[in-house]
Amino acid sequence: DAKTTQPTSMDCAEGRAANLPCNHSTISGNEYVYWYRQIHSQGPQYIIHGLKNNETNEMASLIITEDRKSSTLILPHATLRDTAVYYCIAARYGNNRLAFGKGNQVVVIP
Amino acid sequence: GAGVSQSPRYKVAKRGQDVALRCDPISGHVSLFWYQQALGQGPEFLTYFQNEAQLDKSGLPSDRFFAERPEGSVSTLKIQRTQQEDSAVYLCASSLEGQGGETQYFGPGTRLLVL
Numbered sequence: 754d755a756k757t758t759q760p761t762s763m764d765c766a767e768g769r770a771a772n773l774p775c776n777h778s779t780i781s782g783n784e785y786v787y788w789y790r791q792i793h794s795q796g797p798q799y800i801i802h803g804l805k806n807n808e809t810n811e812m813a814s815l816i817i818t819e820d821r822k823s824s825t826l827i828l829p830h831a832t833l834r835d836t837a838v839y840y841c842i843a844a845r846y847g848n849n850r851l852a853f854g855k856g857n858q859v860v861v862i863p
Numbered sequence: 864g865a866g867v868s869q870s871p872r873y874k875v876a877k878r879g880q881d882v883a884l885r886c887d888p889i890s891g892h893v894s895l896f897w898y899q900q901a902l903g904q905g906p907e908f909l910t911y912f913q914n915e916a917q918l919d920k921s922g923l924p925s926d927r928f929f930a931e932r933p934e935g936s937v938s939t940l941k942i943q944r945t946q947q948e949d950s951a952v953y954l955c956a957s958s959l960e961g962q963g964g965e966t967q968y969f970g971p972g973t974r975l976l977v978l
Contacts, residue, residue: 796867796954796969797906840905849894849919849958851967853905 754852755780755843762858765835771828773857775841778822783845786817788826790837791856797840800826831861865889867970869955875976876945884940884973888957895938896967897930898954906954912938945977 758776765771777786788800801808801815803824808815814827828835838856868887876882888895894913898906899922908922914935923930927946932938942949952974956967 794971796956796971797967798969799966838905849896849911850908850922851898851906853898853907855903855905 754845754848754850755784757841757843757854759839759841759854759857761855762860764860764862765828765831767833767861767863768830771831771835771859771861773826773828773839773841773859774823775826776823777841777843780821780843781845784843785846786815786821786824787842787844787851788813788815789840789842789851789853790835791840792834792837797853800839833861833863835859836861867955867957867968869953869970869973871973872971873974873976875978877978878945878947880945880977881941881943882945882975884942884953884975886938886940886955886970888936888938888955889968890936891959892957892968893935893960894958894965895932896956896958897938897940898956899924900952900954900972902951909940909953942975945975947977950975950977 755777787802789797791797803815817824840853840856870885896911897909900906910930911919912932927943929941952972954972956969958965958967
């Protein structure tokens with residue numbers, strides 16, 4: 754599976770949109786982009802995934818560039834409860850192994 | 864409904880002891896996964912079951928690690944002769960059909976400390 758690169762950490766203002774970047778320049782055509790997050794002392798939680806079209810659900814939006822080499826997870830109105838480590842993962846749809854990496858520690862500041 | 868549960872939540876073991884960690888997946892979920900998460904790192908894949916069949920155990924770090932799911936529901940991860948480097952959070956996840964790429968639902972983990 755393709756390697757992904759994320760910032761180590763970032764701060765976001767409460768109530769504002771949080772834009773979390775992810776680079777996956779070696780992603781192949783059959784690899785999806787998955788986002789999970791892990792709140793302190795909890796197991797990871799699925800957020801969203803996509804292949805090439807932008808996706809939106811009740812938690813977030815996923816914007817994937819046309820060349821698929823990068824993506825952005827958007828939390829529309831960040832709350833303090835969104836403070837977590839966010840993981841961007843590239844994986845083939847048939848692959849059951851999720852390669853989490855170190856993720857991006859996002860802190861929402863009041 | 865009930866999510867994935869794991870027990871115990873915390874386990875302290877003396878080096879050399881055997882430990883058994885239990886995972887109760889979401890009812891009806893076909894696939895079950897074990898991950899190991901060291902402090903400050905992301906989870907790393909250990910093994911994967913589809914029903915009772917262990918289809919991938921390539922992530923198990925040594926032959927001291929053994930996982931089973933005899934009836935296709937509850938799973939146990941056993942670590943024999945524990946070492947200090949085994950200290951980590953052990954996460955269990957399940958997914959509905961095991962088609963790959965499905966959402967994995969994680970339990971809260973078991974935090975193992977080996978002294």
